[in-house]
Amino acid sequence: MRADMTSKINIIKSNGVQDSFGGSSEDWTIFKAGVWASKEPLLGNEFFNAEATQSKVEVKFRTYYIGGVTNDMRVRDSTGDYEILSVINVKNLNRELLMYCKLVK
Numbered sequence: 516m517r518a519d520m521t522s523k524i525n526i527i528k529s530n531g532v533q534d535s536f537g538g539s540s541e542d543w544t545i546f547k548a549g550v551w552a553s554k555e556p557l558l559g560n561e562f563f564n565a566e567a568t569q570s571k572v573e574v575k576f577r578t579y580y581i582g583g584v585t586n587d588m589r590v591r592d593s594t595g596d597y598e599i600l601s602v603i604n605v606k607n608l609n610r611e612l613l614m615y616c617k618l619v620k
Contacts, residue, residue: 579612
C-alpha cells in the first residue's frame, strides 16, 4: 500500500432487477471490496479541465489497477456513493487506476 492510499473503498456494480410488475430497480452489489485508495479533490487546472469534459466531477480516487472497472459502476466509501464518470488506466501499464467521480444524491 502506498502511503497516500489511506481510505478503504468498495467498487459496486448495478444488477438491473425486474420486479413482478415489469418495472426495474437498481440493486447494487460489490464488485471489489476493501480496496485501498486515495481520495483527492480536484484542484486548479485539473478541476477546470475535468469540468469541461464531464459535468459535476467532484473527486478523484486513485488506486492500484483493477481490471473490469467501468463507468457503469460506483465507488462507495465512508461518506457515500460516487458515480464513476471516467476510468483511466494510467499510461496503460495496468498498475494504477484513476476514477473521476461525483457524489450520488
